[in-house]
Amino acid sequence: MSQxxxxxxxxxxxxxxxxxxxxxxxxxxxxxxxxxxxxxEASCCGASHxxxxxxxxxxxxxxxNICYAEKHGLTxxxxxxxxxxxxxxxxxxxxxxxELRARVNEKLAEVGLEYKGTSEVKHFLYALVDDYGLEAISxxxxxxxxxxxxxxxxxCHNIRPSELQNESNGGENPYVPTSLDRLIxxxxxxxxxxxxxNKCCGFHVDLQAPETSNRLTxxxxxxxxDNNADMVVTPCPLCHLNMDVKQHHAAKTMGRDVExxxxxxxxxxxxxxxxxxxxxxxxxxxxxxxx
Amino acid sequence: MSRKETHKKVTVKxxxxxxxxxxxxxxxxxxxxxxxxxxxxxxxxxxxxxxxGSFSYRRSCRHGICGACxxxxxxxxxxxCKQNAMELLExxxxxxxxxxxxxxxxxxxxxxxxxxxxxxxxxxxxxxVADIEEHPEHETAMSIAQxxxxxxxxxxxxxxxxxxxxxxxxxxxxxxxxxxLTAAYRFTVDPRDEAGMERLELxxxxxxxxxxxxxxxxxxxxxxxEINPIEKITKLHNLQFEQKVARSNVATRHAEGFVHSIKKxxxxxxxxxxxxxxxxxxxxxxxxALAMFKKGKIVMPWNMPKSKxxxxxxxxxEISQTNKx
Ligand code: SF4
Ligand code: SF4
Ligand code: FES
Numbered sequence: 218m219s220q221x222x223x224x225x226x227x228x229x230x231x232x233x234x235x236x237x238x239x240x241x242x243x244x245x246x247x248x249x250x251x252x253x254x255x256x257x258e259a260s261c262c263g264a265s266h267x268x269x270x271x272x273x274x275x276x277x278x279x280x281x282n283i284c285y286a287e288k289h290g291l292t293x294x295x296x297x298x299x300x301x302x303x304x305x306x307x308x309x310x311x312x313x314x315x316e317l318r319a320r321v322n323e324k325l326a327e328v329g330l331e332y333k334g335t336s337e338v339k340h341f342l343y344a345l346v347d348d349y350g351l352e353a354i355s356x357x358x359x360x361x362x363x364x365x366x367x368x369x370x371x372x373c374h375n376i377r378p379s380e381l382q383n384e385s386n387g388g389e390n391p392y393v394p395t396s397l398d399r400l401i402x403x404x405x406x407x408x409x410x411x412x413x414x415n416k417c418c419g420f421h422v423d424l425q426a427p428e429t430s431n432r433l434t435x436x437x438x439x440x441x442x443d444n445n446a447d448m449v450v451t452p453c454p455l456c457h458l459n460m461d462v463k464q465h466h467a468a469k470t471m472g473r474d475v476e477x478x479x480x481x482x483x484x485x486x487x488x489x490x491x492x493x494x495x496x497x498x499x500x501x502x503x504x505x506x507x508x
Numbered sequence: 509m510s511r512k513e514t515h516k517k518v519t520v521k522x523x524x525x526x527x528x529x530x531x532x533x534x535x536x537x538x539x540x541x542x543x544x545x546x547x548x549x550x551x552x553x554x555x556x557x558x559x560x561g562s563f564s565y566r567r568s569c570r571h572g573i574c575g576a577c578x579x580x581x582x583x584x585x586x587x588x589c590k591q592n593a594m595e596l597l598e599x600x601x602x603x604x605x606x607x608x609x610x611x612x613x614x615x616x617x618x619x620x621x622x623x624x625x626x627x628x629x630x631x632x633x634x635x636x637v638a639d640i641e642e643h644p645e646h647e648t649a650m651s652i653a654q655x656x657x658x659x660x661x662x663x664x665x666x667x668x669x670x671x672x673x674x675x676x677x678x679x680x681x682x683x684x685x686x687x688x689l690t691a692a693y694r695f696t697v698d699p700r701d702e703a704g705m706e707r708l709e710l711x712x713x714x715x716x717x718x719x720x721x722x723x724x725x726x727x728x729x730x731x732x733x734e735i736n737p738i739e740k741i742t743k744l745h746n747l748q749f750e751q752k753v754a755r756s757n758v759a760t761r762h763a764e765g766f767v768h769s770i771k772k773x774x775x776x777x778x779x780x781x782x783x784x785x786x787x788x789x790x791x792x793x794x795x796x797a798l799a800m801f802k803k804g805k806i807v808m809p810w811n812m813p814k815s816k817x818x819x820x821x822x823x824x825x826e827i828s829q830t831n832k833x
Contacts (some may be wrong), residue, residue, distance in 0.1 A: 226730070228777040229778065230620075230778070232775060232807075232813050233775075233776075233778050233805075233806070233807045234778055234805045235805070236804060236805070244656070255723035257815065258816040258817045258820075259774075259775075259815060259818045260770055260774040260775060260815050260821045261766065261769065261770050261774070261775050261776040263766055264766065265723050265769065266762055266763045266766055267763065267766035267770070268742055268745075269718075269742060269763040270745070270746070270748065270749055270760075270764045270766065270831055270833070271746070271749070271761035271767070271828075271829055272742060272743075272746050273828060273830050274767070274824075274828045274830065275827050276819070276824065277824050277828040278770065278797045278824060278825075278828075281820065281821070281824060283552060286551055287763060302725075302746045309544040322745055324824055324827055325650055327823060327827060328820040328824060329825070330820070341572060347804055353542065371628060373723070373724040373725055374723075374725070375727035377724065377726065377728060377729045378725050378728040378736065379729060389712060390599060391729055392582065392583065392584045392599065393600065412583070415727070416675060416724075417543075417675050417722050417724035418724050419675075419676075419719075420722075421722050421723040422676070422719070422721075422722050424674075424758050424759065424762050424782070424785055424786065425719050425757075425758050425759040426680065426715070426719075426720050427718070428679070428680070429625065429676055429679050429680050429720065431721075432679045433722065435636050447727060450642065460799060462805070463795060463796070469732060483740070485632055500804070501801065501803045501804050502801065503799050503800065503805075
């Protein structure tokens with residue numbers, strides 16, 4: 218296989234509240250021989266909130282981020298579902314709406330940039346599963362995860378709406394997603410089948426409606442536990458914040474004892490590939506991960 | 509869509525419940541024959557006509573236009589008269605479970621009490637509110653741009669697929685939900701309508717309005733008319749700022765606060781955003797912040813990373829920002 222090379226859009230969370238996501242992503246890429254060029258010029262994607270305040274400004278900023286991937290002539294990979302949907306939605310809009318594209322490019326021209334639409338945008342999960350390939354990953358496993366029942370939590374912004382997401386997620390069906398399950402099996406772990414795997418964690422209303430958020434996260438955690446999960450794995454750092462940092466709130470809302478380690482997708486892969494403790498960054502978790 | 513198989517014998521499970529006689533719902537299995545072009549509605553008919561005449565479901569037009577036949581198959585919302593059955597068999601590995609849109613609202617089998625849906629619909633005044641002259645002398649013309657601005661929101665058939673797929677509504681009964689909010693958008697941007705501000709005020713309410721959407725895109729996935737309700741919800745958010753209906757509160761400051769962070773750092777200053785959004789109420793986040801700090805999850809202000817070429821970002825914000833709080 219020729220060497221894979223991508224432009225990595227880290228998003229803000231991986232540089233602040235989930236440093237373990239960035240370190241494990243870089244470690245996994247190194248182990249697999251995937252080259253990642255960091256897009257240090259990129260701004261925040263707006264996280265679906267700036268979009269509520271000023272949709273046009275969000276398009277301009279996301280288009281600028283994509284411009285930098287285009288300058289490298291590389292596919293952009295994201296490591297956050299919400300970065301993925303906001304960037305991909307911008308790309309989709311600009312590729313299909315000539316008038317909007319012209320308005321956005323008029324702004325970008327003021328800083329010497331132009332959105333061309335030449336770079337794909339995909340989540341790192343699908344770069345691993347679809348581009349690198351599960352068999353190739355399987356060949357590199359040094360520490361099989363066979364001891365663990367792992368509950369995949371897909372996160373909304375990688376799977377819905379499928380019309381948009383199928384441009385980059387290998388045709389994943391949002392009602393029966395399989396990529397994370399297949400990745401778990403490729404690492405020789407046991408993937409847990411449970412109803413909540415494709416549901417919402419509620420992160421985006423954390424501030425204004427914490428009850429909603431706690432109940433959605435809590436329902437998923439309890440569902441995973443009731444189906445014998447030893448841990449949850451997610452490709453989204455926002456789901457991770459809700460499930461890891463706020464786990465005790467969710468437990469309280471559900472009236473249940475919950476003590477469930479939550480892994481980022483690259484941490485799980487890194488674990489099986491023999492990455493170091495420091496690279497995995499398990500010490501950054503609020504809910505203890507005892508392996 | 510692959511149509512290799514033209515005929516199949518399958519066992520289908522259906523939710524059965526009669527609110528008048530049953531204490532609890534139960535599931536019953538039926539052996540059905542499925543042809544390549546059969547719709548879910550054909551299977552419902554088969555159950556009723558060939559197995560059990562008491563099996564109940566709503567349907568009327570059989571053309572995807574009356575919105576009566578919405579059910580869930582293995583949790584996926586479908587219009588029974590539009591959804592091909594073979595496609596579902598393939599997706600769900602030949603095991604189908606028919607359920608009503610909302611089990612807790614079940615009255616008889618697939619039939620639910622849709623009162624909450626209609627109440628919310630009514631609340632947004634889903635019609636053009638205007639003093640119509642009885643003897644107008646000229647037509648009320650709309651420009652092409654005005655019509656296009658309605659997007660596809662007027663294709664809604666009130667089937668409830670999005671409403672009963674919405675997790676925010678499932679845990680918060682006050683939330684208006686995607687269908688009512690889509691209708692609110694549709695009539696608010698209609699140039700003939702005069703109740704736009706009222707609708708924007710209503711949908712700006714905390715606890716029931718747009719700020720309670722969790723952004724899961726279940727509604728966009730569910731809609732059989734491909735309407736994408738969350739797109740209209742985002743438009744309502746923007747309209748509330750444009751029309752100065754948005755009041756300063758934790759949710760509006762949270763949306764607007766992104767601009768301040770982006771101007772200063774390019775990337776988001778997570779800690780500052782929470783403080784800016786919550787104001788004095790930020791104290792309730794202190795235990796969490798401490799737990800995060802101990803685990804190295806909080807970047808101190810003096811260590812905040814900045815995007816390279818920040819001047820570009822600042823310039824773009826300056827020349828592209830359209831709304832203010
Ligand atoms: S995106 Fe919002 S309105 Fe749509 S289903 Fe999710 S919470 Fe409900
Ligand atoms: S928006 Fe779509 S799914 Fe929702 S009620 Fe209307 S037609 Fe049905
Ligand atoms: S029967 Fe009318 S929409 Fe299906």
